[in-house]
Amino acid sequence: MTAWRRFTRNRLAVVGLALIVVLALSAVLAPWLAPYDPTRQSLVEKRSKPGGKYWLGADEFGRDILSRVIYGSRVALLVGVLSVLIALAGGLVLGTMSGFFGGWLDAVLMRGIEILLAFPYLLLALAIVAAMGTGALNTTIAVGVWGIPTVTRMVRGSVLALRETEYVGAARALGAATPALLRRHILPNVIPGLVVYATLFMANAILLEAALSFLGLGVQPPTASWGLMVSTGRDVLLVAPHVATVPGIAIMVAVLAFNLVGDGLRDALDPRMRGSA
Amino acid sequence: MLTFVVRRLLLAVPVLLGVVFVVMLTVDLLPGDAVTLMLGEHATQDAVAKLRDHLGLDKPFLVRYLEYVGRVARGDLGRSIQQNRPVAAELADAWPATLQLTVAALVLAAVAGIVAGVASAVWPNSFFDALARLGSLFGLSMPIFWTGLVLIVVFSLWLNWLPVGGAGSLTHLVLPAVTLALPSVAMISRMTRAAVLDVLREDYVRTARAKGVGEFWVLGRHALRNAFIPILTLLGLQSGQLMGGAVLTETVFAWPGLGRLMVKAIFARDYILLQGAVLVFALAFVVINLLVDLSYGLLDPRIGRQG
Numbered sequence: 001m002t003a004w005r006r007f008t009r010n011r012l013a014v015v016g017l018a019l020i021v022v023l024a025l026s027a028v029l030a031p032w033l034a035p036y037d038p039t040r041q042s043l044v045e046k047r048s049k050p051g052g053k054y055w056l057g058a059d060e061f062g063r064d065i066l067s068r069v070i071y072g073s074r075v076a077l078l079v080g081v082l083s084v085l086i087a088l089a090g091g092l093v094l095g096t097m098s099g100f101f102g103g104w105l106d107a108v109l110m111r112g113i114e115i116l117l118a119f120p121y122l123l124l125a126l127a128i129v130a131a132m133g134t135g136a137l138n139t140t141i142a143v144g145v146w147g148i149p150t151v152t153r154m155v156r157g158s159v160l161a162l163r164e165t166e167y168v169g170a171a172r173a174l175g176a177a178t179p180a181l182l183r184r185h186i187l188p189n190v191i192p193g194l195v196v197y198a199t200l201f202m203a204n205a206i207l208l209e210a211a212l213s214f215l216g217l218g219v220q221p222p223t224a225s226w227g228l229m230v231s232t233g234r235d236v237l238l239v240a241p242h243v244a245t246v247p248g249i250a251i252m253v254a255v256l257a258f259n260l261v262g263d264g265l266r267d268a269l270d271p272r273m274r275g276s277a
Numbered sequence: 278m279l280t281f282v283v284r285r286l287l288l289a290v291p292v293l294l295g296v297v298f299v300v301m302l303t304v305d306l307l308p309g310d311a312v313t314l315m316l317g318e319h320a321t322q323d324a325v326a327k328l329r330d331h332l333g334l335d336k337p338f339l340v341r342y343l344e345y346v347g348r349v350a351r352g353d354l355g356r357s358i359q360q361n362r363p364v365a366a367e368l369a370d371a372w373p374a375t376l377q378l379t380v381a382a383l384v385l386a387a388v389a390g391i392v393a394g395v396a397s398a399v400w401p402n403s404f405f406d407a408l409a410r411l412g413s414l415f416g417l418s419m420p421i422f423w424t425g426l427v428l429i430v431v432f433s434l435w436l437n438w439l440p441v442g443g444a445g446s447l448t449h450l451v452l453p454a455v456t457l458a459l460p461s462v463a464m465i466s467r468m469t470r471a472a473v474l475d476v477l478r479e480d481y482v483r484t485a486r487a488k489g490v491g492e493f494w495v496l497g498r499h500a501l502r503n504a505f506i507p508i509l510t511l512l513g514l515q516s517g518q519l520m521g522g523a524v525l526t527e528t529v530f531a532w533p534g535l536g537r538l539m540v541k542a543i544f545a546r547d548y549i550l551l552q553g554a555v556l557v558f559a560l561a562f563v564v565i566n567l568l569v570d571l572s573y574g575l576l577d578p579r580i581g582r583q584g
Contacts (some may be wrong), residue, residue, distance in 0.1 A: 122521030
């Protein structure tokens with residue numbers, strides 16, 4: 001059975017994929033889908049309850065929450081995808097160098113990675129944002145850099161294993177140059193494992209962006225970021241709990257979707273892992 | 278045993294030195310003048326010069342780094358610019374609250390996660406199993422700060438059972454600890470389920486069953502004991518997750534711990550305080566994982582202490 005067949009037989013994974021398609025569509029079509037301008041304020045209608053004119057209610061400034069949730073998917077997906085790319089690019093380069101060339105380069109790189117992994121979750125990203133300042137771009141960089149150590153370790157592990165395989169040895173014996181060896185024989189076998197990781201990392205990247213924005217250290221107002229929306233709703237929790245809770249559901253659905261697809265991909269690409277973890 | 282502990286602690290030293298290096302370097306790479314950013318545009322020349330001198334900013338980065346490390350080795354973490362107090366005093370005030378919160382969350386997560394995971398593995402594909410697996414998917418996907426707010430709305434504002442925030446009594450601890458524990462419950466129950474399922478397929482479990490050992494003892498003496506090693510590793514890694522989560526949970530619940538102190542330090546651009554706080558978190562993370570490594574030997578006599 002092909003991997004794709006195995007993937008589609010996993011109902012939860014298909015649900016996840018469908019949710020990702022919806023998210024992507026809402027990000028691309030935001031200007032046509034959103035009923036109102038996400039930054040348009042209407043102070044007389046502030047904190048409107050869900051239902052009525054505003055389907056999901058209005059926030060502290062009378063902005064339509066549904067429109068802001070739709071526009072927020074742009075921030076979440078854009079920051080997510082770009083930070084995944086940063087993590088993958090950085091991790092691929094460092095991990096391949098470390099695993100393929102070994103020696104002192106490997107030793108130095110691995111000690112560096114160990115140090116970065118000694119930062120408890122979130123703290124490395126916090127330190128980067130603290131130094132570089134807030135904003136969507138810096139948040140993306142912080143989230144991406146946060147992912148580099150793990151990707152590096154994964155890539156290094158697979159490159160080390162592949163380097164010793166017979167077909168790589170054979171290619172080398174036939175005179176393949178290092179770049180060709182890497183491109184033709186090693187990287188194509190590293191990538192599939194990374195696809196699973198990238199999907200699961202995407203879920204974490206969305207969570208991390210939301211967390212940084214919630215703390216006020218990520219995407220800045222008036223941009224519609226889900227984490228930021230939850231943070232604004234915090235001040236009116238008692239009188240209008242929907243302002244904080246609705247955008248949180250959007251975060252949860254997006255993260256859930258990528259987790260489901262990531263789990264499904266892992267099971268489909270590596271049937272031995274099925275049912276575990 | 279002692280030599281193993283000492284060796285592992287010595288190995289942690291370069292890692293911690295590296296952590297300080299990374300944090301100082303990120304701050305150093307900061308565009309613009311750090312002092313002006315800290316004191317604001319309208320600071321007097323005198324104040325700027327004083328702070329520059331205090332931070333030693335006229336010296337090269339490496340000299341400053343070595344000086345800082347030397348001071349830290351003597352227990353001097355510098356002075357917080359914002360609070361005008363020694364950083365060590367600020368950290369000493371804050372860490373017990375964070376310890377209380379993370380330990381409570383870790384215990385809660387371990388107990389709930391292991392119980393749910395074992396139950397799932399013992400009755401695989403049952404209704405409970407499906408429920409637990411679905412629950413753990415949601416647990417992993419909910420942003421922790423949002424879970425905290427939802428719990429506040431339900432239990433503090435609607436039901437009026439528990440306080441909204443702050444610290445002081447056991448009732449103050451309940452909501453933050455549950456909030457912080459939830460993602461870890463999800464991780465631990467998934468991992469436990471997989472580990473127990475694996476062990477239950479082993480020959481020695483079949484042998485134990487064949488010789489008439491009761492199902493309770495099969496689980497307790499054979500399955501769980503062996504499944505514990507991967508679970509323990511995960512607990513060590515989860516402690517890092519919990520410390521990061523503590524930053525968010527403490528912010529949501531106004532819990533007076535290290536995480537909130539750190540966020541305040543970032544907003545105040547109090548980098549000396551920030552460095553100290555990060556150092557404490559990294560140290561705690563290293564020590565916890567050392568403890569995890571040590572406990573392997575207790576669970577599995579085959580694992581030697583040569584490390």
